[in-house]
Amino acid sequence: MSDPDYDIIIVGAGVAGPIIAKELSQAGAKILIIEGGPETPPTNREEYMSNFLLNTVKTLESPYPPGMGANPAKEATPRATIAQTFGNNVSPTWHADLGAGNYIYNADVSYLLQEGPQPFLSGYKRITGGTTWHWLGTSLRFLEHDFTMKSTYGADDPDYPMPDWPIVVDDLLDAYGRAEHEIGVSADVSIQTKELAQIGLKYSDGYSYPMQEIPPSVLDVQIAAALNGFQNFINFEGQQVFVTSTPAGRNSQPDGNRRTCAGNTNCIPICPIQAKWDGTVTLAGAQSTGNVTFKSQCVVTKVVSAGYGQPVTGIEYIHWENGPTKITKSEPITATAKIYVIAAHAIETPKLMLMSDMGNGQTVANSSDQMGRNLMDHPLYLSWSLMPEQIFGFRGPLATSGIESLRDGPFRSDRAAWRCEIGNEGWNFAIGDPWTTVSDFVDGKNASHTNANMDRLFGAGLIEQLNSHFTRQWRMGFLVEQTPEADSRVTINRDNGIVDGLHLPRPVINYKLSEYTRRGFASAEVFSRQVYQMLGATNFTRNAQNLTAADGTEFPNPVWFENPDRDMFEALPDALKAPELCANGQAVPDGFTYFGAGHLVGTYRMGSVARTSVVDSHSRSWDHSTLFLVGDGVFPTITTANPTLTLAALAMRTADAIKAQLATTL
Amino acid sequence: MRLLKLALLCCVLIVGAYAIYHYQIKGKNSTEGPLASGTPQASAMSTTVSCQGADHVITNGAAIPHLPDASMIASEDISVESLQCSFDAYSWDLFLALNHDADGALVTGGSDDPTVWESWAESSYIFLPDGATPASTDGSFPPRNVPAECAGLHDGAMKIVLQIGKRPDVLEEFTEPFQSGPLIDANGHYSRFAISVNQSMYDYILDNELYNKAGQKTFSQAGNEVNFSCSCNEGTDADGNPICAQGGQQGAVMAKAAWKVIDTAKNDDPSLFHTVEALVFTEAAKDGSRPAMCEKQLVGLTGFHIAQKTSNDTQGLWSTFEHADNAPTKGQGADKPKYNYFNPDCADCNAVNEPPAQPWNPDDQPLSDARIGDRSQIERVIAIHQDTDAMNAQVQSELLAGTVWANYELVSTQWPTAPTAPNAAPTAATNWCSAINEVDKSGNPAPAFLANTTLETYIQGTVPQASSSCINCHLNATMTDGQFSDFTYLLERARGP
Amino acid sequence: MSNSDQKTFNAMSALLTGFNEQLIAPQVDPIGLPKLFLQWATDHSGGDCANLLATFASLQAIVPALSTDEIGSVIMGVSPDPTTGEPIDENQTAVAQAILKLWYLGSWYQPFDIAGAAKGKETVVSDQAYIKGLASQSMQSHAMGNSTLTFGYWDKPPAASLQVTTGNDEVSAGGPPDTSGWGASA
Numbered sequence A: 001m002s003d004p005d006y007d008i009i010i011v012g013a014g015v016a017g018p019i020i021a022k023e024l025s026q027a028g029a030k031i032l033i034i035e036g037g038p039e040t041p042p043t044n045r046e047e048y049m050s051n052f053l054l055n056t057v058k059t060l061e062s063p064y065p066p067g068m069g070a071n072p073a074k075e076a077t078p079r080a081t082i083a084q085t086f087g088n089n090v091s092p093t094w095h096a097d098l099g100a101g102n103y104i105y106n107a108d109v110s111y112l113l114q115e116g117p118q119p120f121l122s123g124y125k126r127i128t129g130g131t132t133w134h135w136l137g138t139s140l141r142f143l144e145h146d147f148t149m150k151s152t153y154g155a156d157d158p159d160y161p162m163p164d165w166p167i168v169v170d171d172l173l174d175a176y177g178r179a180e181h182e183i184g185v186s187a188d189v190s191i192q193t194k195e196l197a198q199i200g201l202k203y204s205d206g207y208s209y210p211m212q213e214i215p216p217s218v219l220d221v222q223i224a225a226a227l228n229g230f231q232n233f234i235n236f237e238g239q240q241v242f243v244t245s246t247p248a249g250r251n252s253q254p255d256g257n258r259r260t261c262a263g264n265t266n267c268i269p270i271c272p273i274q275a276k277w278d279g280t281v282t283l284a285g286a287q288s289t290g291n292v293t294f295k296s297q298c299v300v301t302k303v304v305s306a307g308y309g310q311p312v313t314g315i316e317y318i319h320w321e322n323g324p325t326k327i328t329k330s331e332p333i334t335a336t337a338k339i340y341v342i343a344a345h346a347i348e349t350p351k352l353m354l355m356s357d358m359g360n361g362q363t364v365a366n367s368s369d370q371m372g373r374n375l376m377d378h379p380l381y382l383s384w385s386l387m388p389e390q391i392f393g394f395r396g397p398l399a400t401s402g403i404e405s406l407r408d409g410p411f412r413s414d415r416a417a418w419r420c421e422i423g424n425e426g427w428n429f430a431i432g433d434p435w436t437t438v439s440d441f442v443d444g445k446n447a448s449h450t451n452a453n454m455d456r457l458f459g460a461g462l463i464e465q466l467n468s469h470f471t472r473q474w475r476m477g478f479l480v481e482q483t484p485e486a487d488s489r490v491t492i493n494r495d496n497g498i499v500d501g502l503h504l505p506r507p508v509i510n511y512k513l514s515e516y517t518r519r520g521f522a523s524a525e526v527f528s529r530q531v532y533q534m535l536g537a538t539n540f541t542r543n544a545q546n547l548t549a550a551d552g553t554e555f556p557n558p559v560w561f562e563n564p565d566r567d568m569f570e571a572l573p574d575a576l577k578a579p580e581l582c583a584n585g586q587a588v589p590d591g592f593t594y595f596g597a598g599h600l601v602g603t604y605r606m607g608s609v610a611r612t613s614v615v616d617s618h619s620r621s622w623d624h625s626t627l628f629l630v631g632d633g634v635f636p637t638i639t640t641a642n643p644t645l646t647l648a649a650l651a652m653r654t655a656d657a658i659k660a661q662l663a664t665t666l
Numbered sequence B: 001m002r003l004l005k006l007a008l009l010c011c012v013l014i015v016g017a018y019a020i021y022h023y024q025i026k027g028k029n030s031t032e033g034p035l036a037s038g039t040p041q042a043s044a045m046s047t048t049v050s051c052q053g054a055d056h057v058i059t060n061g062a063a064i065p066h067l068p069d070a071s072m073i074a075s076e077d078i079s080v081e082s083l084q085c086s087f088d089a090y091s092w093d094l095f096l097a098l099n100h101d102a103d104g105a106l107v108t109g110g111s112d113d114p115t116v117w118e119s120w121a122e123s124s125y126i127f128l129p130d131g132a133t134p135a136s137t138d139g140s141f142p143p144r145n146v147p148a149e150c151a152g153l154h155d156g157a158m159k160i161v162l163q164i165g166k167r168p169d170v171l172e173e174f175t176e177p178f179q180s181g182p183l184i185d186a187n188g189h190y191s192r193f194a195i196s197v198n199q200s201m202y203d204y205i206l207d208n209e210l211y212n213k214a215g216q217k218t219f220s221q222a223g224n225e226v227n228f229s230c231s232c233n234e235g236t237d238a239d240g241n242p243i244c245a246q247g248g249q250q251g252a253v254m255a256k257a258a259w260k261v262i263d264t265a266k267n268d269d270p271s272l273f274h275t276v277e278a279l280v281f282t283e284a285a286k287d288g289s290r291p292a293m294c295e296k297q298l299v300g301l302t303g304f305h306i307a308q309k310t311s312n313d314t315q316g317l318w319s320t321f322e323h324a325d326n327a328p329t330k331g332q333g334a335d336k337p338k339y340n341y342f343n344p345d346c347a348d349c350n351a352v353n354e355p356p357a358q359p360w361n362p363d364d365q366p367l368s369d370a371r372i373g374d375r376s377q378i379e380r381v382i383a384i385h386q387d388t389d390a391m392n393a394q395v396q397s398e399l400l401a402g403t404v405w406a407n408y409e410l411v412s413t414q415w416p417t418a419p420t421a422p423n424a425a426p427t428a429a430t431n432w433c434s435a436i437n438e439v440d441k442s443g444n445p446a447p448a449f450l451a452n453t454t455l456e457t458y459i460q461g462t463v464p465q466a467s468s469s470c471i472n473c474h475l476n477a478t479m480t481d482g483q484f485s486d487f488t489y490l491l492e493r494a495r496g497p
Numbered sequence C: 001m002s003n004s005d006q007k008t009f010n011a012m013s014a015l016l017t018g019f020n021e022q023l024i025a026p027q028v029d030p031i032g033l034p035k036l037f038l039q040w041a042t043d044h045s046g047g048d049c050a051n052l053l054a055t056f057a058s059l060q061a062i063v064p065a066l067s068t069d070e071i072g073s074v075i076m077g078v079s080p081d082p083t084t085g086e087p088i089d090e091n092q093t094a095v096a097q098a099i100l101k102l103w104y105l106g107s108w109y110q111p112f113d114i115a116g117a118a119k120g121k122e123t124v125v126s127d128q129a130y131i132k133g134l135a136s137q138s139m140q141s142h143a144m145g146n147s148t149l150t151f152g153y154w155d156k157p158p159a160a161s162l163q164v165t166t167g168n169d170e171v172s173a174g175g176p177p178d179t180s181g182w183g184a185s186a
């Protein structure tokens, strides 16, 4: 066999790919990075920013190619459009039509083919830099018990849904530090540990973050003043609550030739000044070594191997370009290396692997039949309200603090934990403000539910009404830890005839939220009522059970599910049943709606045995020793923390393993 | 109505103050100063430019103007366009004053002497590697901090040792060169950048110990916010309160320069540039893959920013000049045989206004002829305004003919249209600066976008926040502790404890 | 567009938005939104923008003078035109509402069908229109994606009062919202 072209081939230039490339190119390895999407030189920020400013709908995907509303069948790298973008495009009969080749969302709009029973609501970005173009930057560490859920909370319960990880938190402490320095995380260890030691947040001795913490917002301070130290939250007996500053991959001082955060309040969908770290920063670091070859607009279509136990012998990719009328694409091109790293994120990685047929009826790295299973997200419960005092939202980074102190506790034996993100963006996420409320008070409508008198205002009266609302709006976002489910999964279907612009099959998604997960929503609603009671705030949350079609008929909202625990609410004291504290004004809610958090996790899980997992604790395939599948797809559980810091730390660990492997075998 | 007052105040500040006080200093210039040096004058001393219906006198004088003069504009003609003429005329006055010989001689035929701004404190010896106090005991600038690699090349007879391209840990501007991409000229050489500050700005940094990280932290923690001095002319307001220090004051001025290597083998003509012999220093690679390097080279000025804070313009006035042969203007054809940063005929050139491909390695240069595609291929995106063009032509022919400076042109001047807060009158306590507009600290600059092709090469568009606008961008500048640094990226270079 | 149309448009815009005319249509204006907005409204409303300006001018000319509140109420269709006793033409009110939203949000919401644009079609008329939208001024902040302030500003209440921000001394900030509408259409 001839010499391979490179030491390492890395597929995907988001977070995991560039980190591994940087670590190993600095050590002298010759690396090829293959990225499916277009290159994004610094100049592209102008174009993306312009798209954002001029788009009427400023969703997280609004700045980026392909254009909003592009048909995924015609795009080389269509995006997984988030469901909110479809608005009322859902067919009123979606529910009845499911199965039999029908999907929740129209395949002309939705790249992901959603078979349900519930929709998967998160998207990702397929351009150089990956999904970090529109990440928020939240960089929390996982907690001690996050790695040992089964042994800590379910040792005696054979049906307990959460597995242990093959590593414990101490295995990752150093790697966390390296990841925090690569990303450039702003936080303060003493503030983190003082309040959060009780939930098992750990650091190496003497550790300090690279940058000072981001200052809390006026809102954060007000909530902290009301809540800190309180320990009588229903369902969390004896656990103290604290509002803490959120570690963020966002500059609190000049760093890495990038500016200090100026509080543009726009981390999602685009930081106009790149104060927020993104994958292109680390990629540029890797490229500056001169050891990295970078190919963009090259979609990897196959990983080649002769069988389980055999090495990977190459990868195939297609180079594409946007022609004047349609996409032009190359024949498949083969590239070879000593080591292969797939860093294409938790939907494209399993899709690629399931496309990688070995000619014997088997696909690469799937002897366990776990490939694509256990797809997870943080289903997000959004609760929004008006404060009695002005707290001046819509200022500063989208979120600067959160309530982390309830992320762990004995309750995890029977219901989902969550972290609560405090939003500095008023009701932007919640109802699309300022657009909705302004339109209400100018047009005399009540879409916001705050203009019951249907007032039509102008002049000073309009200013005062808007000021009064906008400076009091705020929201909490609860990131609920969902359980891994074998049949929440990514598959491909070569027979349905639905492909992307390169004629590749599209991911088919099955997804559902378990009872354990849904119970986390119930506890979030109870918690928010107590918070509103303490603050004197009025709850305006609406969980819409039905949507209204153009002809006025109502049909089930795909993102609504029934309240899993009516008893929890029946048992509440009357004061917590007052309509102004309750979502929908319902003392006992009929149900809840959920959003996606953009956290796609779990489809090629790591484990300590090959039979039940896809990769080992270094993200190496059990089936092929030269293949590494990296990113948050390896997480056995999603925990309550945003995933990127941990996937970055795991990438550091993988880089070390690859370095060792290259040194010994070659 | 308070706002009306604010608006009036602005007008008073913009129109009135310029009218009265700037006029005085102009009078002063024409009677004293370097004229006495007796140097033979190849060019006229001043020229009157008619712009938007008003006459603006541009003076080849040595005194740095403190404020623009808008007195010649009738109040009913006040507009962005007419005021722009005043600001542009001021920019030329400033340019002429700063490009005098440091000893005061005027720009004269054939001359190319070291300039006033080249004698200012350059960032690399304000922000020393260990955060040490710049060695200045008597108010004079400290000796240059010559890196060991350069020391051997240092020739005592060299008029100036310009140590440029020294890359500090943090560049003063992220946009250029190494993060958004280097500027590689048509001959394959990397361009270099340097920033210097005048005495006023230097003194402020020194007095407040802003030259190292600890000093900056102490400064912020004591509740201070950086506020460099503003230029102003002596006088009083309507209520008889002083609006400036006695005798007027020269506030903070910063100059940023872009330089290219003059490669005579590649037909660069040194007589077309302001040139200096310089020691070009390249730091060692962080990963140790290459050592630091120093080379003696002849370099020519291709881009030049001047920013001056004035008592009316808390955000500063931003004048930007370029060498006339830098790049063609988009859509206007490339009619010159040769440009500094554009190759008029090549099929394999890099895409226009995109950074060269990685890796960027300044000690691997000049690029071989084969690597034609790895150079910058630059066009100006926003054409120079016709008023400015006309002013340039007149100044070049009437004041600068026969000097290297005739090859330089003003691109534009950016100024804040709503700079200040209500009741913003300057006082000694505010270093004679007006209080900044708290609603929009950028002061809503005009023109909204401004780029120098050598300094903001890759972001020349018109997209808010993402494209080059001197004031909007510098509003984001902070010290090492993240606190506002008053529109300069210099302070983030501080090191040490 | 004639100079006097522009003047009427600016005056009407100030009255409807509640912002000082010097702020939204300054004499020294590097952006030029008033001109853009009048052009846009004219191009997207048949003749109704011109009609609206004429209505506004005639209301301003009434002796004894109507208060700004009275004029605004007529324009917004909240009270009748004192000269006719009838509300003004509803298309004119719809254009006024569209202009008001344009100032606040930078988006033009097509008020009724015209050739080439159906009622309800939304357009961001320019990037500057969005970032300078008055909605963000009414919240004493900045448009999302366009900070006009510096690091850490969010840990303190706004430095500029609502009166300074709007240039309108008559607005009083800080009153609590009326939450009585809570649950009205749960």
Ligand SMILES: Cc1cc2nc3c(=O)[nH]c(=O)nc-3n(C[C@H](O)[C@H](O)[C@H](O)COP(=O)(O)OP(=O)(O)OC[C@H]3O[C@@H](n4cnc5c(N)ncnc54)[C@H](O)[C@@H]3O)c2cc1C
Pocket: A011, A012, A013, A014, A015, A016, A017, A034, A035, A036, A037, A060, A122, A123, A124, A125, A126, A127, A128, A129, A130, A131, A132, A134, A135, A136, A137, A138, A139, A268, A279, A298, A299, A300, A301, A343, A344, A345, A346, A348, A349, A352, A597, A598, A599, A600, A630, A631, A632, A642, A643, A644, A645, A647
């Ligand atoms: C709105 C939003 C907010 C978020 N906020 C946070 C947050 O605050 N904190 C946090 O921790 N996480 C956050 N995340 C999640 C975070 O963005 C992801 O965890 C992270 O980007 C994953 O990194 P990755 O490298 O695995 O994948 P990605 O960043 O998605 O990159 C994968 C890359 O692989 C490329 N690729 C895919 N398939 C192929 C192929 N076949 N061939 C070649 N290339 C391919 C893609 O084009 C892409 O560039 C957020 C996500 C969203 C959507």
Ligand code: SF4
Pocket: A250, A260, A261, A262, A263, A264, A265, A266, A267, A268, A270, A271, A272, A273, A274, A275, A276, A396, A397, A398
């Ligand atoms: S708050 Fe603004 S400046 Fe800061 S990271 Fe987010 S988008 Fe960037």
